[in-house]
Amino acid sequence: MRPGATRCSFLACVGLSIAALSLPDQWRDPLAQGLRQSVLAPFLFLQRQTELLAAARYRYDARRGAARFGRARRNVPARSCAVKTPACAACSG
Numbered sequence: 001m002r003p004g005a006t007r008c009s010f011l012a013c014v015g016l017s018i019a020a021l022s023l024p025d026q027w028r029d030p031l032a033q034g035l036r037q038s039v040l041a042p043f044l045f046l047q048r049q050t051e052l053l054a055a056a057r058y059r060y061d062a063r064r065g066a067a068r069f070g071r072a073r074r075n076v077p078a079r080s081c082a083v084k085t086p087a088c089a090a091c092s093g
Contacts, residue, residue, distance in 0.1 A: 020028060
């Protein structure tokens with residue numbers, strides 16, 4: 001796409017959004033609802049799926065990190081601790 005066409009499309013979107021904001025409430029709300037159900041529906045679906053994926057990945061990383069940390073603590077040999085503490089005893093066994 002040419003830079004001029006992109007700029008023109010952007011300005012058209014800005015103009016339409018300003019025009020939509022100036023509409024009375026009884027016209028603006030049905031118009032917004034119609035756009036959400038038609039033109040914006042695929043984008044709203046993608047946004048929802050992305051949010052669900054991000055939440056699932058966060059939970060997976062949190063569980064994976066906790067499991068990795070637990071395994072690392074169990075694999076520390078007792079002789080590597082310079083000072084014997086309760087935490088060091090937990091590491092060794």
